[in-house]
Amino acid sequence: MSRSQETARRLGAAQAALEALPPAVLRVAERFAREGHEFALVGGPVRDACLGIPPHDMDFTTSARPDETLAILTATGATTWDIGKEFGTIGASYQGITVEVTTYRSDEYDPDSRKPQVAFGDTLEGDLTRRDFTVNAMAVRLPSLELVDPCGGLEDLVDGILRTPIDPHISFSDDPLRIMRAARFTAQLGFDVDEGTMSAMAELADRLDIVSAERIRAELERLMTAKEPRRGIEIMEYTGVAEKVLPEVAALKSTVDEHGRHKDVYEHTLTVVDQAIDLETDENGPVPGPDFVLRFAALMHDVGKPATRQFGPRGKVTFHQHDIVGAKMTRKRMKELRFDKQTIKDVSRLVELHQRFHGYGEAVWTDSAVRRYVNDAGPLLERLHRLTRADSTTRNHRKAMRLQAAYDDLEQRIAELEEKEELAAVRPDLDGAQIMEILDIKPGPAVGRARAFLLELRLENGPLDPAEAERLLRAWAEENL
Incomplete structure (x- = not known):
């Protein structure tokens, strides 16, 4: 297809998407026109329309000043709110749609701040030239549906x-x-x-x-x-x-080994991200994509390698405890980027656990080891399954098949133990109230220590009947309390 044909196709897609705009939008546009003001859909929604994607999160721009915009929207019966009047933006809800309307702007910037010194503009074309990229600097005048593209955004979109x-x-x-x-x-x-x-x-x-x-x-x-x-x-x-x-990711380039003693950790990391994405599920599965926690854990899983790389005899390269070091580095970076506590906890925990599986295929795990694997992963188990599988990027077909078979076996054992023992909800066989009653103690650190002992028993031996759990608890208490 020629460039001109592709451009025509994009214009046709945009026309179809824009003709499907809610009637309420066109009624608002007509009201602005009656008051003598221009009104246009702008930015991402126009770009998406050219890509054949129906516009959503609609942003509009107008020649009207903020007070005029507020008055016009109120006159239509819309519910309005001030979400940034000093920047020229008024929010409104009208007949089931939510919109943001911003006055044309021609900002100036202080070189020491990214906050603009707001100045209102007079033309749509001038407003568009201040935007970030040409593909986001297109607008459609409403209600006429005229495309305005002073910066060649449509051509760049086609290219x-x-x-x-x-x-x-x-x-x-x-x-x-x-x-x-x-x-x-x-x-x-x-x-x-x-x-x-x-x-x-x-x-x-x-x-x-x-x-x-x-x-x-x-x-x-x-x-x-x-x-x-x-x-x-x-x-x-x-x-x-x-x-x-993300300097930790940039540093992965430093592990490139011109002597070929180990794989390129940076390229390996990008492949792991791709493979983790491929293992996400639909919305009805256990890890619906896009899943930021899984993807970011895949990106950060080996960031501890540059700090832990060592060269041994005959050029052997090791990265001992890079999982532990990487988890600490991930936690620090995410705190600096102001991620929420739960996301930091989840991502860094996955980084910490991503090596846990290795060795399973060489030594048979006990049921206790499987229980601990599930318990340590907790609610992250399904993500850990996917991160661990994604971490296999070897080109050695036999090794890849061996790793896949080993993890298939582990998942099967987890499923079998889950069916028998409800692994997802592993708890001590006696709760806090029972512990206090049996040992005749009050709430405090001793109860927590007793509970930790019982949890260790549960992980090591599986479920115990209450009488046996009580006997072992009393024996432990005689030596430890």
Whole structure:
């Protein structure tokens, strides 16, 4: 298909998607027009329409000033709220749709801050040129459905290119978060970054220092849950952005071994991310994709290797305890990026446990060892299954088949023990109230120690009948309390 034919196809897709806009949107647009103001759908929704994706999370821009926008929306009967009036944005809910309407802007930036000095603009074309990338700098005038594309966004969309509407050095210097957005859109859209834009990303990566950790984290989450995270990670590493955002991942490049004594840990990591994604389930499965915890654990699982690499006799390379070291590094990095406590706990725990399976195929695990594996994984067990399987990237077919068979066997044993013992809910055979009654003690540390003893028995031996559990508890208490 020629470029002109592909452009025509994209325009047709956009037309079809936009003609399906809710009637309420067109009624709002008509009201703005009657009041003498322009009104347009802008940004991501227009880009998605050109990709044949029905617009959602609709953003609009208008020539009306914020107070005028508020008055017009109120007159339509919409419920309105101020979500950023000083930045020109008014939110509204009208006949079942939620919209954000922003006055045309022509911002100026303080070089020491990414917060713009807001100035309202007078033209739609001027508003579009201040946006991050040309594919996001398209608008559709409403209600006429006229496409406005002053920066060549449609051509770049057809070519699969990310490019800034103005000089990328100016764009990224004004708002350094756009550097992260470039990586994210690469992963989300599958587009390439044009050469000039990529060079500016590398030259201005240090500008990310003025961006809040929370904003960087949000872009990283979107990147990792996009369609092709690998593309975004690769562009971050290539431009040096990873050294600012995820230096532990960038450091994996340092383990490349020109003598071939061990595999390329960086390339291995990217493959593990891809394979973990392939093992996600649909919404009805145990790990519905996209699953950030699984994907980020796959990305971070070997970050402890550079710090633990040692060369032994005859060039043998080892990474002893890289799982433990990597878990600590992951926890530290995620705290600095302001992730929530549960996500930090889950991801770092998976990194810590990802090596636990290795050796299962060489030495038969006892039922106790299987119980401990399940207990240590807890609610992360299904993710751990997938991370462990994804971590096999060997090109040795026999070794790969042997690892797969070993893990199949482990999962089968877990299923068999689960059926007999309810492994997912392993608890001591006596609860806290029973412990206090049997030992005639009050709530306190002694109860916790007794409970830990009983849990250890449960993991080692499986379920005990209450009488046997009581006998063993009393014997333990005589020596320890």
